Amino acid sequence: MKGISVLGATGSIGTQTLDVLANHRDKFRLVAMSVGKNLALAEEQIHQFKPPLVSVMTDEDRKTLASKVPEGTRVVCGEEGLIEVATAEKAEILVNAVIGSVGLAPTLAAIEAKKTIALANKETLVTAGHLVTEKARENGVKLLPVDSEHSAIFQALQGERMDRLHRIIITASGGSFRDKSRDELNGVTVEDALKHPNWSMGAKITIDSATMMNKGLEVIEAHWLFNLPYEKIDVLLHKESIIHSMVEFVDRSVIAQLGTPDMRVPIQYALSYPDRLEFHKGQQLNLWEVGKLHFAPLDMERFRCMAFAYESGKQGGTMPTVLNAANEEAVELFLNNQLSFLGIEDVIEKALERHERIDSPSLADILHVDQETRAFVHSLIK
Amino acid sequence: MKGISVLGATGSIGTQTLDVLANHRDKFRLVAMSVGKNLALAEEQIHQFKPPLVSVMTDEDRKTLASKVPEGTRVVCGEEGLIEVATAEKAEILVNAVIGSVGLAPTLAAIEAKKTIALANKETLVTAGHLVTEKARENGVKLLPVDSEHSAIFQALQGERMDRLHRIIITASGGSFRDKSRDELNGVTVEDALKHPNWSMGAKITIDSATMMNKGLEVIEAHWLFNLPYEKIDVLLHKESIIHSMVEFVDRSVIAQLGTPDMRVPIQYALSYPDRLEFHKGQQLNLWEVGKLHFAPLDMERFRCMAFAYESGKQGGTMPTVLNAANEEAVELFLNNQLSFLGIEDVIEKALERHERIDSPSLADILHVDQETRAFVHSLIK
Numbered sequence: 001m002k003g004i005s006v007l008g009a010t011g012s013i014g015t016q017t018l019d020v021l022a023n024h025r026d027k028f029r030l031v032a033m034s035v036g037k038n039l040a041l042a043e044e045q046i047h048q049f050k051p052p053l054v055s056v057m058t059d060e061d062r063k064t065l066a067s068k069v070p071e072g073t074r075v076v077c078g079e080e081g082l083i084e085v086a087t088a089e090k091a092e093i094l095v096n097a098v099i100g101s102v103g104l105a106p107t108l109a110a111i112e113a114k115k116t117i118a119l120a121n122k123e124t125l126v127t128a129g130h131l132v133t134e135k136a137r138e139n140g141v142k143l144l145p146v147d148s149e150h151s152a153i154f155q156a157l158q159g160e161r162m163d164r165l166h167r168i169i170i171t172a173s174g175g176s177f178r179d180k181s182r183d184e185l186n187g188v189t190v191e192d193a194l195k196h197p198n199w200s201m202g203a204k205i206t207i208d209s210a211t212m213m214n215k216g217l218e219v220i221e222a223h224w225l226f227n228l229p230y231e232k233i234d235v236l237l238h239k240e241s242i243i244h245s246m247v248e249f250v251d252r253s254v255i256a257q258l259g260t261p262d263m264r265v266p267i268q269y270a271l272s273y274p275d276r277l278e279f280h281k282g283q284q285l286n287l288w289e290v291g292k293l294h295f296a297p298l299d300m301e302r303f304r305c306m307a308f309a310y311e312s313g314k315q316g317g318t319m320p321t322v323l324n325a326a327n328e329e330a331v332e333l334f335l336n337n338q339l340s341f342l343g344i345e346d347v348i349e350k351a352l353e354r355h356e357r358i359d360s361p362s363l364a365d366i367l368h369v370d371q372e373t374r375a376f377v378h379s380l381i382k
Numbered sequence: 383m384k385g386i387s388v389l390g391a392t393g394s395i396g397t398q399t400l401d402v403l404a405n406h407r408d409k410f411r412l413v414a415m416s417v418g419k420n421l422a423l424a425e426e427q428i429h430q431f432k433p434p435l436v437s438v439m440t441d442e443d444r445k446t447l448a449s450k451v452p453e454g455t456r457v458v459c460g461e462e463g464l465i466e467v468a469t470a471e472k473a474e475i476l477v478n479a480v481i482g483s484v485g486l487a488p489t490l491a492a493i494e495a496k497k498t499i500a501l502a503n504k505e506t507l508v509t510a511g512h513l514v515t516e517k518a519r520e521n522g523v524k525l526l527p528v529d530s531e532h533s534a535i536f537q538a539l540q541g542e543r544m545d546r547l548h549r550i551i552i553t554a555s556g557g558s559f560r561d562k563s564r565d566e567l568n569g570v571t572v573e574d575a576l577k578h579p580n581w582s583m584g585a586k587i588t589i590d591s592a593t594m595m596n597k598g599l600e601v602i603e604a605h606w607l608f609n610l611p612y613e614k615i616d617v618l619l620h621k622e623s624i625i626h627s628m629v630e631f632v633d634r635s636v637i638a639q640l641g642t643p644d645m646r647v648p649i650q651y652a653l654s655y656p657d658r659l660e661f662h663k664g665q666q667l668n669l670w671e672v673g674k675l676h677f678a679p680l681d682m683e684r685f686r687c688m689a690f691a692y693e694s695g696k697q698g699g700t701m702p703t704v705l706n707a708a709n710e711e712a713v714e715l716f717l718n719n720q721l722s723f724l725g726i727e728d729v730i731e732k733a734l735e736r737h738e739r740i741d742s743p744s745l746a747d748i749l750h751v752d753q754e755t756r757a758f759v760h761s762l763i764k
Contacts, residue, residue, distance in 0.1 A: 155637060159541025164658040169669075236669055246640070251654070252664035253647055255537060258628070258636040265635055272633070276546040282634035287551075287677035288618055295669035 002028050004271065005091035005115070007082060007106055009033035010041045012202045013097035013120040013146065013263060018045060020268045024277055032088035034081065034098070043068050053088055055081030082106045087113040093271060095146065096121040099204055100328055101321075101370055104128055108363070111135045118270035119225075120146035122217045123328075127321040128366050129224030143225060144270040149218050150225055151266030152244035152257035157226075158274070160249065168226065169246040169254075170218055171238040172298065173198050175209035177341075178239060182302060188341045190334065198241040198261045207331045211344055212298075216309025217327075220320050223313055230314050235306065237296040242285065260285050304345045308352060317359040318369045319352065325373035326351035338381055347377055384410050386653065387473035387497070389464060389488055391415035392423045394584045395479035395502040395528065395645060400427060402650045406659055414470035416463065416480070425450050435470055437463030464488045469495040475653060477528070478503040481586055482710055483703075483752055486510055490745070493517045500652035501607075502528035504599045505710075509703040510748050511606030525607060526652040531600050532607055533648030534626035534639035539608075540656070542631065550610065551628040551636075552600055553620040554680065555580050557591035559723075560621060564684060570723045572716065580623040580643045589713045593726055594680075598691025599709075602702050605695055612696050617688065619678040624667065642667050686727045690734060699741040700751045701734065707755035708733035720763055729759055 004021060008014045014033075021028045032053035035042035039061060046054060046069045054069065055076045056062050062077040069075060076084050086094050086106035094110040095118045096103050103121035108131065110117060117136070119125065124132055125143075136143050145151045149170050157165070176195050177185060193210045194203060201209075208214035219233050236246075244266075246256040259265050260283045268279055287293075300307040305327075312319040330347040333339035339347065351373050358365050386403060390396045396415075403410045414435035417424035421443060428436060428451045436451065437458045438444050444459040451457060458466050468476050468488035476492040477500040478485050485503035490513065492499060499518070501507065506514055507525075518525050527533045531552050539547070558577050559567060575592045576585060583591075590596035601615050618628075626648075628638040641647050642665045650661055669675075682689040687709075694701040712729040715721035721729065733755050740747050 155635060159656075161657065238669070243638075248667070249658050251647060251650055251658045251661040252641055252644070252666060253537065253651065253658065254640040254667050256625075256638045256640055258638055259634055262634070265633060268633055269635065274541075275543065276631050276633045276635065279633040284634060285630070285636050287620070288679040291677060293675040293677075295673060295675075297670040 001026075002092045002271065003031040003088070003090040004028050004093050004095060005032040005085050005088045005110075006030065006095045006097060007034045007085060007103060007121075008036065008096070008098035009045055010035045010038040011097055011099065012205075013095075013267065015041075016264050017095050017097060017267050018049065020264050020271060021049065023279070023281065027277065028271060031090040032085040034085045039065055046070070046073055052090075053085060055085045079105065083109045086110040087115070091115055093118055095267070095270070096124060097146070099202065101127055101324065104363075104366075107132060108135060111139050111141045114139055114141055116142045116144060118144045118146050118267070120267075122147070122221050123324050125221045125224040126217050126324045127370065128363065129220070129320075130360065131363060131366075133224050133227070144273055145225055146266055146270050147218060147221070148261070148263060148266045149245040150222060151269055153222065153226065153247055155257045155269065156245070156247040156255040160247075160255075162227070164249050164251075165228075165232070166248045166250050167232045167234055168222060168228065169234045169236050169248065170215065170222060171236050171241070171243050171245050172212065172215040173209065173239055173241045174237050175212065175214070176206070177210050178237070182342075185342050186340075190337060193334075193341060203335060204328070204331055207334060207344075208327070210341070211305045212303035213305040213309065213327050213344075213348075216306050217324065219306075219309055220313040230310055235298045237298050239294050240290060242287075242290060242293055258285055305348065308345075308348055312352060315357060317357040318361045318365060319355065319357055321361070321366050321369045322351050322355045322373045323348060325370045326377050329374045329377040333377070333381060347380060350380065351376055383408075384474045384653065385413040385470070385472040386410050386475050386477060387414040387467050387470050387492075388412065388477045388479060389416045389467060389485060389503075390418065390478070390480035391427055392417045392420040393479055393481065394587075395477075395649065397423075398645050399477050399479060399649050400431065402646050402653060403431065405661070405663065409659065410653060413472040414467040416467045421447055428452070428455055435467060437467045461487065465491045468492040469497070473497055475500055477649070477652070478506065479528070481584065483509055483706065486745075486748075489514060490517060493521050493523045496521055496523055498524045498526060500526045500528050500649070502649075504529070504603050505706050507603045507606045508599050508706045509752065510745065511602070511702070512742065513745060513748075515606050515609075526655055527607055528648055528652050529600060529603070530643070530645060530648045531627040532604060533651055535604065535608065535629055537639045537651065538627070538629040538637040542629075542637075544609070546631050546633075547610075547614070548630045548632050549614045549616055550604060550608065551616045551618050551630065552597065552604060553618050553623070553625050553627050554594065554597045555591065555621055555623045556619050557594065557596070558588070559592050560619070564724075567724050568722075572719065575716075575723060585717060586710070586713055589716060589726075590709070592723070593687045594685035595687035595691065595709050595726075595730075598688050599706065601688075601691055602695040612692055617680045619680055621676050622672060624669075624672060624675055640667055687730065690727075690730055694734060697739060699739040700743045700747060701737065701739050703743070703748050703751045704733050704737045704755045705730060707752045708759050711756045711759040715759070715763060729762060732762065733758055
């Protein structure tokens with residue numbers, strides 16, 4: 001029985017993680033979870049899984065929830081609460097499924113507590129990849145990917161030697177606007193952007209798919225997860241999202257992981273790794289039903305966020321922190337109708353241009369640059 | 383430095399195997415080889431690779447060749463010669479690339495001599511899978527696939543547990559006539575049949591691709607290589623031959639091996655296994671250049687040989703021996719314009735219908751049924 005902690009249990013990845021746990025009650029036990037604003041869902045989850053520890057955002061939420069949960073559940077709150085969930089004694093694996101840079105500190109704490117990290121929070125590696133991977137190495141802790149693309153690469157690498165890898169090829173659906181030219185992107189609405197063709201995900205990541213920033217963040221994440229230079233990371237447009245990503249070895253052999261788009265597969269793989277478990281609810285992939293798979297090269301001029309991401313990643317230091325913070329704020333502004341869709345790119349470009357890079361930043365540097373960048377983005381709007 | 387013996391060095395797989403050896407002179411050394419009728423090519427190969435031992439088909443060929451080879455090369459002949467090559471003392475790996483059931487006895491001898499077997503000769507497993515796999519187990523000998531499909535499955539299984547496998551999916555290009563209906567197959571010529579769309583291979587296997595018997599034999603081979611019931615072996619039409627085959631696990635995750643069609647990749651993998659080596663001459667797979675991959679279900683009524691193969695495989699015993707022997711003779715007759723293309727299927731059907739199955743046949747039983755079936759096929763033509 002593996003003890004599992006989940007940061008962000010009420011989010012898209014969080015709820016799917018809990019579904020995986022529900023399918024394998026004999027293998028996994030939820031020992032701690034953190035939740036966001038959806039206290040009604042949190043209450044349901046608590047009654048279903050009876051975790052001994054739950055963390056909420058505010059002390060007010062803590063009071064609200066505490067009166068409604070079973071006796072065995074302790075409710076905590078705030079940043080300290082997140083850390084407590086991340087380091088819960090009986091947890092073997094921490095699933096980090098929160099959105100944004102709030103996932104960083106709990107991840108570092110969990111690594112120090114020798115928890116295996118199942119990482120769905122991209123920002124942790126994007127903003128502090130050097131700190132997180134170094135701490136994981138020092139503590140002998142595994143970082144397991146939860147993103148479908150990184151899980152695909154990780155699965156394709158099983159039984160292989162890393163020094164025989166030639167490149168990885170991350171596939172990209174192209175998001176809601178993949179068939180639109182840049183001209184056609186003028187005036188697209190939030191509603192349009194939220195219609196992702198293949199995956200059912202949260203709002204932030206769906207917008208990031210439309211701008212292709214999601215893929216850019218994945219490139220940076222892959223750089224850290226697999227310890228690869230950016231020259232060995234390619235991106236390929238593949239609109240069906242059936243091939244989740246690929247690895248090419250030095251002998252020209254390519255290993256790919258495929259499946260119907262269902263995040264529960266990579267989530268379950270991270271939890272069961274190195275073993276695999278049955279997934280009865282999952283839909284079998286029959287390629288003769290799909291008929292065709294399409295591939296196209298990625299145009300960095302069409303998808304400017306990809307260019308920003310590669311460039312920030314190669315420059316390193318605090319540049320990816322700026323990229324990520326500017327993007328988070330810009331997407332938030334877009335979702336609130338305070339910024340146009342193409343304005344997201346402009347805001348990120350400006351934030352990157354003005355920033356003076358700090359090499360090998362400390363956690364304090366990163367948090368400072370993160371805040372400063374967010375303030376800068378807002379200053380552009382007022 | 384691995385010592386390599388090659389049975390069938392002048393054939394399609396044989397010459398490509400020697401090309402792999404030539405690319406890695408520091409890793410592999412050719413210690414023995416057998417050749418067929420092409421003595422001119424054999425002579426060239428001998429001068430290039432200087433193997434200490436060469437076997438030819440007849441004593442006459444032996445005399446012809448012996449006078450033309452360097453001093454260090456000994457020339458032997460006949461079935462004994464094949465065995466001598468297969469068991470050559472300094473060989474670590476035997477590449478069995480002969481065509482037809484002649485490959486069986488040398489393979490068994492090589493297994494007893496504890497050689498790793500790189501198997502391109504399908505008939506060995508099709509006709510005597512139970513004997514070969516049992517002997518390999520007893521001797522602790524590895525059977526490594528050389529066929530691109532089986533190599534793909536083998537590669538996809540690295541680092542995985544066999545008991546977590548749900549099914550394998552063998553891809554089939556469909557061969558020269560994949561777009562023709564059964565009616566349109568009336569009157570097709572040998573020349574038409576020899577035009578394989580993707581792979582450059584020998585005549586026998588190219589015809590087998592057109593009838594789909596090649597895929598049928600691969601299904602039976604996969605049954606033995608991976609110890610799987612036929613219910614767990616699916617075939618999928620995929621005309622580009624880019625996805626070489628796939629494995630589906632119990633968690634619905636599918637791992638595939640892909641590449642541009644080049645037999646040197648699976649050959650080299652069998653020789654370098656479990657490592658991979660550079661393959662500079664190979665063409666990199668860029669799926670955006672390919673654009674689309676197509677998939678279609680396999681129609682067993684359109685491709686009757688597939689139905690024969692599954693049925694023979696499930697019945698077991700000497701049925702696959704009949705299937706294979708009848709097919710070999712029928713293809714030979716077709717290549718000599720003594721039988722129509724659709725006549726190949728009819729001949730195989732008749733041979734299977736008349737045969738009384740022997741369960742758990744001995745090697746003698748197999749060889750007897752093989753000869754008897756060939757004689758029967760010829761009796762149909764006269």
